[in-house]
Amino acid sequence: MDLDELVELCHTDVSKNKEYLGLEKDDKGRYFLKVLTKKYQDTMYMYDFRDRMEKERDKYGKRAKEAKDMNGNDWKALSHSLRTLFEANEMLSKGFVNYPLNSSDLLKKVKEGEVSFDEFEEAYGSMRKMVDDLASSNPQTNRLDKNAQRQMVLNLYRKDSGDEQRTD
Incomplete structure (x- = not known):
């Protein structure tokens, strides 16, 4: 899988935001490939990486693909x-x-x-x-009515605790 295939798999245009895809090093000297919000250690086998990317695509990609098919409109x-x-x-x-x-x-x-x-x-x-x-x-x-806000919070606590009779 090359970089273009990876980007297509993620439905992401990395030219718009470099934070979508990158290489990071942690404080212990380990390298990670960052894709969207996930990090993958550089020691991972490519077939495992591909499987995880496909799972992410299946999880989030349906709406992204639908939006892509509708000229980018969700x-x-x-x-x-x-x-x-x-x-x-x-x-x-x-x-x-x-x-x-x-x-x-x-x-x-x-x-x-x-x-x-x-x-x-x-x-x-x-x-x-x-x-x-x-x-x-x-x-x-x-205008924020602090008394009404306080009363609402108290009522929620009372309801949650089962003490709904008090109104003060």
Whole structure:
């Protein structure tokens, strides 16, 4: 296996970030090949290394391959980012979030990759502006109610310990 095959196996463009792939030496003088977040000792047999790389690919590579097949767009992650904006919009404008969201049809289309990236960007940009405007005009977003926070933590402890009767 050459370096190009290894990079393809990891679905990584090392030219963008040299930390993805490198050789490191520990304080005992041992060398390790660093690939993404894993380190492999240089004494490892190539077939063991290949097997471990294939396991990592199988573990993480499915979504990376799907994103690669969709021009680099991870539609599931994009739909989650858009969903959080819709939830933030409802929370800031109504004080609560109703499920299912009114935007659930659009979110499903985004998740399935049934919209263009330009359409996603437009929806994301307009929702982001709306949420930013609501957050900047809402005095509650700039204030932390320490008493409410303390009470919530105490209630969680009480619930966990089975002592739910006290409210002080």
